[in-house]
Amino acid sequence: MKTTAFTKTYSRRMVLSLPELTLPEGKITAVIGPNGSGKSTFAKVLSGIEAADGRHPVLSGVSVGYLPQKSFPFRMSTEKNILQNGSDPARAAALMKALGIEALAGQSAKKLSGGETARMALCRILMRRYDLLILDEPTAAMDMESTLAAENCIRAYCAESGCGVLLITHSISQARRLADQIVVLHEGRLIEQGDTERVLSSPREAQTRRFLEFFGV
Amino acid sequence: MGSSIRKAIELILSADPELLNILSTTAKVCLTSSILALVLGVPVGILLGAERFPGRKVLLVLNRTLIGMPPVVCGLLFYMLFSGVGPFRHLHWLFTVKLMILAQVVLITPIIIGVMETFVADTAPALRETARGLGFGRMKEYRLLMNECLYSIFSAYLLSFARAIAEVGAVAMVGGAIAWKTNVMTTAIMMYTNRGSFTLGIALGLILLTLSLLVNIVLSVMQGRLSR
Numbered sequence: 001m002k003t004t005a006f007t008k009t010y011s012r013r014m015v016l017s018l019p020e021l022t023l024p025e026g027k028i029t030a031v032i033g034p035n036g037s038g039k040s041t042f043a044k045v046l047s048g049i050e051a052a053d054g055r056h057p058v059l060s061g062v063s064v065g066y067l068p069q070k071s072f073p074f075r076m077s078t079e080k081n082i083l084q085n086g087s088d089p090a091r092a093a094a095l096m097k098a099l100g101i102e103a104l105a106g107q108s109a110k111k112l113s114g115g116e117t118a119r120m121a122l123c124r125i126l127m128r129r130y131d132l133l134i135l136d137e138p139t140a141a142m143d144m145e146s147t148l149a150a151e152n153c154i155r156a157y158c159a160e161s162g163c164g165v166l167l168i169t170h171s172i173s174q175a176r177r178l179a180d181q182i183v184v185l186h187e188g189r190l191i192e193q194g195d196t197e198r199v200l201s202s203p204r205e206a207q208t209r210r211f212l213e214f215f216g217v
Numbered sequence: 218m219g220s221s222i223r224k225a226i227e228l229i230l231s232a233d234p235e236l237l238n239i240l241s242t243t244a245k246v247c248l249t250s251s252i253l254a255l256v257l258g259v260p261v262g263i264l265l266g267a268e269r270f271p272g273r274k275v276l277l278v279l280n281r282t283l284i285g286m287p288p289v290v291c292g293l294l295f296y297m298l299f300s301g302v303g304p305f306r307h308l309h310w311l312f313t314v315k316l317m318i319l320a321q322v323v324l325i326t327p328i329i330i331g332v333m334e335t336f337v338a339d340t341a342p343a344l345r346e347t348a349r350g351l352g353f354g355r356m357k358e359y360r361l362l363m364n365e366c367l368y369s370i371f372s373a374y375l376l377s378f379a380r381a382i383a384e385v386g387a388v389a390m391v392g393g394a395i396a397w398k399t400n401v402m403t404t405a406i407m408m409y410t411n412r413g414s415f416t417l418g419i420a421l422g423l424i425l426l427t428l429s430l431l432v433n434i435v436l437s438v439m440q441g442r443l444s445r
Contacts, residue, residue, distance in 0.1 A: 047348055072343045075365050084361075086352050125351060134350075187235030 001024065001132060001164060003059055006052035008188075009046055015190040016041050023132060028158055028165040030196070032172065032180035033213060037185040039168045040069065043136045045165065065130035070106050073109035078120050081109045086127030095123040100146060100154050113212075114141040123149055129161045135169040145173030151178050172215045176200055184208045227419035231368060233394070237418060243401040246314055246388065247381040250321030254381075255374050258326045259366075262373075267341040269393025272401070275332065283327035292390030295320045298392070312393040320387040325377040332373035333366065340365050352421055375432050384427060 001023050006066075008016040014039040023029050026157065029041050044050040045058055047066030052058050074081050080103060082092045096102040099119040104112065109120055118141040135154065139147040155178065158165045169175055175182055175196065182199040184192040192199060192208045203209045222415040228236055231262040265280075266272060297303050341362060348358040385403035392399035394408050402421045409418040 045352060049346055063352060065402060068343075068346050068350055069344065071350075072347035074344075074361055075367070105339075121347075128352070129350070 001059065001062055002040060002164055004056065006056065006058050008050070009042055009053050014188065016045065017044065017089065018190050021183070021190070021193070022145060023164045023166060024180070025131075025164050026162045027180040028154070028167055028177035028178050029181050030169055031183045032166045032169060032175055032211070033185035036187070039185055040136055041188075042154065042167050043134045043166065046132075047134050047135065055064040059132065062130045062131035065125050065128065065136065066134045067084060067121060067125045067136060067138055069140065071117065071152060072125075073112060073117050075110060076108070077106050077114075078109050078112065079105040080122055082124045082127060087123050088127070091122065091127060093108055095126055095153065099123055099149050115143060115146060119146060122153065126153060126157050131156070132164045132166065134166045134168070137170060138167070140170070140171065143204065149175070155177065172200065172212065184211065186211070221415045221419050222423075225423060228416060228420045229354050229424065233417075236417065238397055238402050238403045239402055239421065240424070241351055242314065242399065243382065245379060246317050246321060248403055251325060251374060251378040253322045253382050254326040255370070256365070256379075257322070258329030259333055259370055259372070261339050263329040263362065263366065264331065266334040266337025266339075267345075267359075271311050273426075277299045278288075280327045280330050280334070283323075285315075286324070286327075286333050288324055288384055288386030289390065291324050292387035295391045297325075307343045309362070311391065312395060312399060314353040314392070314399060317392040319397060320391050321381050321384060323382050324384060324387055328377050328380060329373045332376060333369060336366060336369040337362065368440060372436055375436050379429060379432050381423065 002019075003021045003023065005019045006016075007014055007018075031042060032162050033039055041050070043066060047064050048059075049066060052106075053057060062117065074084065074214050076084075079089075079092060079096070082096065083089065086092070086170075093102065093105075094107060099122060101116055101119050101123070104116060104120075109117065112120060115166075119140065124133070138154070141152050142150060151174065154165060155165070167175070167178060179196045181194060182192075182196050184199065184203075184205070186207045192203060192205045194204075200212065203212060265276060295316060296311065299308065299316055300307045310319075344362055344365060345358060348361055353361070383403065385407065388394075388401055389404045389407065390401075392401070392404065394404035395399050396408075400408065402425055406418045406421050406425075407414070409421075
């Protein structure tokens, strides 16, 4: 699927100016870049949470799921939270088990820790099939074991549903493990895009090289 | 003082008819006005907290002004509107329970709006981002928001009830504190104290304090349960 070129301005400051992008179905695209590069704004505009300048649609005719950085736990049990986004208890149970929160099914979601809330939120968004699923740092609050389990779930979801996944991440190693292609943002502009291995092993742009060197890549 | 308190307790225990009449009038005025204020205030508060529209800030300032409105000013306003020279004189509502309820509704609805607006303005953005990200429609978004608001609605109601039951200025002006008709606990305390009859005043004061204590106990218990 293709996004149209768009800009996003806050208080007369343009924070994002992106060309047309192709997000392949059934593939995972990681968006990397330093803080303030516009990754989360990109996710919000793409998901329709925020409007692009001129309010023109960036994606048309596709269903988009979006998991924000800090997902909101509704005032109900963990299981009921997950079932808000689908009516298949067996799938909810399987996802909770895969992410290690099956013992928390009956517990109030408001009482979950940060990592548990992140796992519950991931289970919740994975309950339904979207044409494009946008995940904004879904594992930022998780430990390594949970992160790997979450990555397996995301990979399986992408393969089973055939939908495109856009993964906003700060972790280069996560991008390497999960993504088929990488988009690099810097100061609100796209500076590089390509296959994961190509971008990480031989980046074409100096800014990408500097960014990757910082992570020891 | 000690003997007055003892007599007041005896008055409560003996179910004095005048005391019971004052209590029933108070209950009628306060329960009706606080429920009406809840029905009016909750949707407006949620709307002001959750939505952004032209004029919202003006409405918020207006509401905060109304929260601080002195009850006697409210009473004066209604007195003028419903007295023999006012535009609503033909209704003959002055010195009736109806007008006392109306005045109370005007006094306490802004409190409910304020409590709801503060809570919703804090909660709605994160909830909305998550709900829209999941692809939920507006109706489901509002259902989830209402579910988050349960404790706030409850505490707003108890706050407004507490304000209603403690209110004296407006109900005294528009009700006239007529014995066996429009006399509520606060106006009765004033009336009997002015007459030098402390016993009934102390009895009513004790009941008011007990009610206030009960409201706070219920709030504390429900806070734990509903915030889960």
